[in-house]
Amino acid sequence: MAALWELSLSELTERLRRREVSAREAAVAYLDRIEATDERLGAFLHVDREGALAQAEAIDASRAPAGGETGRRLLWGAPIALKDILAVKGQPLTCGSRILEHFVSPYDATVVERLRREGAVFLGRLNMDEFAMGSSTENSAFKKTRNPWDLERSPGGSSGGCAAATAARQCPAAIGSDTGGSVRQPAAFCGVTGLKPTYGRVSRYGLVAYASSLDQIGPVTLTTRDAALLLQAIAGYDPRDSTSLPAPTPDYLAALDKGVRDLRVGLPKEYFVGGLDPRIREAVYKAARTLEQLGATVEEISLPHTEYAVAAYYIIAPAEASANLARFDGVRYGLRVQGRDPIEMYSKTRAAGFGPEVKRRVILGTYALSSGYYDAYYLRALKVRRLISRDFEEAFRQVDVLVTPTSPTPAFRLGEKTEDPLQMYLSDIYTAPCNLAGLCGISVPGGLVEPERLPVGVQFLGKPLGEETLLRVAYAYEQASGCARLRPPIAEEDRPDSLEE
Amino acid sequence: MTRAPVRTKATMSEMSLDVRYIAGLARIQLTPEEERQLSSQLSQILAYAEKLKELDVRDVPPMTHPLPRVNVTRKDEVCEGLSRDEALRNAPAAENGLFMTPKIVE
Numbered sequence: 259m260a261a262l263w264e265l266s267l268s269e270l271t272e273r274l275r276r277r278e279v280s281a282r283e284a285a286v287a288y289l290d291r292i293e294a295t296d297e298r299l300g301a302f303l304h305v306d307r308e309g310a311l312a313q314a315e316a317i318d319a320s321r322a323p324a325g326g327e328t329g330r331r332l333l334w335g336a337p338i339a340l341k342d343i344l345a346v347k348g349q350p351l352t353c354g355s356r357i358l359e360h361f362v363s364p365y366d367a368t369v370v371e372r373l374r375r376e377g378a379v380f381l382g383r384l385n386m387d388e389f390a391m392g393s394s395t396e397n398s399a400f401k402k403t404r405n406p407w408d409l410e411r412s413p414g415g416s417s418g419g420c421a422a423a424t425a426a427r428q429c430p431a432a433i434g435s436d437t438g439g440s441v442r443q444p445a446a447f448c449g450v451t452g453l454k455p456t457y458g459r460v461s462r463y464g465l466v467a468y469a470s471s472l473d474q475i476g477p478v479t480l481t482t483r484d485a486a487l488l489l490q491a492i493a494g495y496d497p498r499d500s501t502s503l504p505a506p507t508p509d510y511l512a513a514l515d516k517g518v519r520d521l522r523v524g525l526p527k528e529y530f531v532g533g534l535d536p537r538i539r540e541a542v543y544k545a546a547r548t549l550e551q552l553g554a555t556v557e558e559i560s561l562p563h564t565e566y567a568v569a570a571y572y573i574i575a576p577a578e579a580s581a582n583l584a585r586f587d588g589v590r591y592g593l594r595v596q597g598r599d600p601i602e603m604y605s606k607t608r609a610a611g612f613g614p615e616v617k618r619r620v621i622l623g624t625y626a627l628s629s630g631y632y633d634a635y636y637l638r639a640l641k642v643r644r645l646i647s648r649d650f651e652e653a654f655r656q657v658d659v660l661v662t663p664t665s666p667t668p669a670f671r672l673g674e675k676t677e678d679p680l681q682m683y684l685s686d687i688y689t690a691p692c693n694l695a696g697l698c699g700i701s702v703p704g705g706l707v708e709p710e711r712l713p714v715g716v717q718f719l720g721k722p723l724g725e726e727t728l729l730r731v732a733y734a735y736e737q738a739s740g741c742a743r744l745r746p747p748i749a750e751e752d753r754p755d756s757l758e759e
Numbered sequence: 760m761t762r763a764p765v766r767t768k769a770t771m772s773e774m775s776l777d778v779r780y781i782a783g784l785a786r787i788q789l790t791p792e793e794e795r796q797l798s799s800q801l802s803q804i805l806a807y808a809e810k811l812k813e814l815d816v817r818d819v820p821p822m823t824h825p826l827p828r829v830n831v832t833r834k835d836e837v838c839e840g841l842s843r844d845e846a847l848r849n850a851p852a853a854e855n856g857l858f859m860t861p862k863i864v865e
Contacts, residue, residue: 364846500833641819696825
């Protein structure tokens with residue numbers, strides 16, 4: 259029999275619902291697993307053993323009689339871990355930054371409220387690039403997170419902790435955030451599933467802002483079904499986020515197994531050019547062929563402004579960041595370094611509290627918004643953003659969903675790109691356009707590349723609010739591909755089977 | 760695509776990127792070493808952003824938001840906010856129920 263921590267979130271919630279497992283047993287299984295593995299992996303910034311056990315015990319104690327109200331709660335007793343950018347009342351919230359090292363959240367984010375209502379138990383806080391700025395989690399002020407497939411490689415970022423922990427089975431699922439690929443790219447690097455919902459689908463209340471017109475919260479899971487389950491729990495209108503969409507939340511789980519027979523799938527030709535690892539290109543073509551065999555129609559489409567997406571993204575996101583991060587000034591919360599006057603206090607506080615990448619982006623964004631350069635950089639980038647968005651509108655007139663690579667390469671080595679920010683930025687080419695246009699996107703495992711035995715991701719992109727179709731396609735591919743639930747070496751240890759041998 | 764031309768030597772001298780001045784606007788004190796490093800990195804990134812100038816965008820309206828909604832308001836009703844103690848709990852310096860700062864007005 260499989261250990262508890264080998265189960266998918268859906269399998270685990272099913273056992274919890276049938277009471278074959280108590281919430282406490284589930285929490286203990288993962289807490290022990292974190293203890294056994296995280297010294298090597300470094301996914302967690304904070305493990306809340308006491309709090310998690312208390313939540314689990316409360317859930318076990320409050321169980322209504324069989325068939326009662328708890329039967330309808332989606333996550334009753336299921337342990338979840340959170341990227342350290344989501345507010346949980348009374349818990350630390352560092353965003354991987356020295357400036358928030360000792361901050362304690364005074365309230366719950368809306369997604370946290372919703373997860374609580376569904377009965378989730380919070381295991382702890384996951385590592386990330388400082389303020390979600392990065393693609394490798396190396397910009398965390400606190401620790402390095404390692405890729406469970408190869409401990410010398412990056413787990414991706416910025417939600418690297420979410421992807422590494424889920425892949426290593428330290429938690430059945432995690433919640434991260436995605437501004438230019440920060441859920442999907444680490445999911446691809448670690449061989450798990452990462453969903454970025456449509457902009458406005460999930461409330462951002464209680465998510466620390468990086469670039470407000472691009473940020474969106476999304477789940478990291480072992481399967482597409484788990485992604486649908488978590489989206490079901492966290493999606494929906496929230497009056498506390500004025501950008502949240504007042505659209506009803508469909509039944510995502512019911513949509514999963516409708517097949518792809520009637521669907522048209524597009525391959526954007528501009529995504530398959532130089533710089534893409536040929537093995538990843540092959541994995542994506544193979545995914546397209548798989549969907550074709552399942553009855554979908556596959557055709558080539560064009561997104562002519564693709565090559566401008568990274569440039570537009572790295573003007574717009576830093577510009578928004580420079581405004582959002584102005585709040586970290588040492589006055590109301592966070593680090594303070596004394597100065598003779600307020601200006602000196604701000605400047606010294608931010609010098610000591612921010613790491614190199616955050617400084618780089620805040621200064622870049624300040625420049626792009628500054629007098630004399632606003633039109634040349636920021637305004638122009640916003641116009642190019644419109645062109646990119648129109649490309650997608652045009653494409654979605656022809657097809658229902660797009661299939662693309664998630665990242666041009668598999669996981670790179672720790673330290674490989676830290677000295678060259680621009681090279682790091684360029685690896686966002688396949689994920690950033692989705693945020694610029696406000697679409698939904700998902701990265702699912704597309705197998706392992708040899709000889710490194712590293713996972714690669716296949717990305718599907720859908721129309722705004724097209725999550726049902728997106729998940730349906732991802733699910734069909736996952737079921738047919740045989741690539742789901744890849745198990746990294748660190749998750750082969752301590753299995754009950756291997757112990758018996 | 761990721762091999763797109765990176766014009767490191769591009770028009771940077773013309774761009775007169777005064778890192779110290781911009782960092783001042785951003786209220787971040789830099790060491791001379793940081794200034795030097797950022798100057799070269801930002802020049803490289805901005806040279807790459809020059810790409811955006813290849814496109815004719817004269818008649819393209821800027822896109823500030825993916826799904827524009829205007830005049831969004833919530834119901835005008837009383838709801839609970841943070842108490843003063845909670846709001847001050849993370850303050851680096853607080854006294855008498857107030858945030859303390861260095862002197863602002865002479």
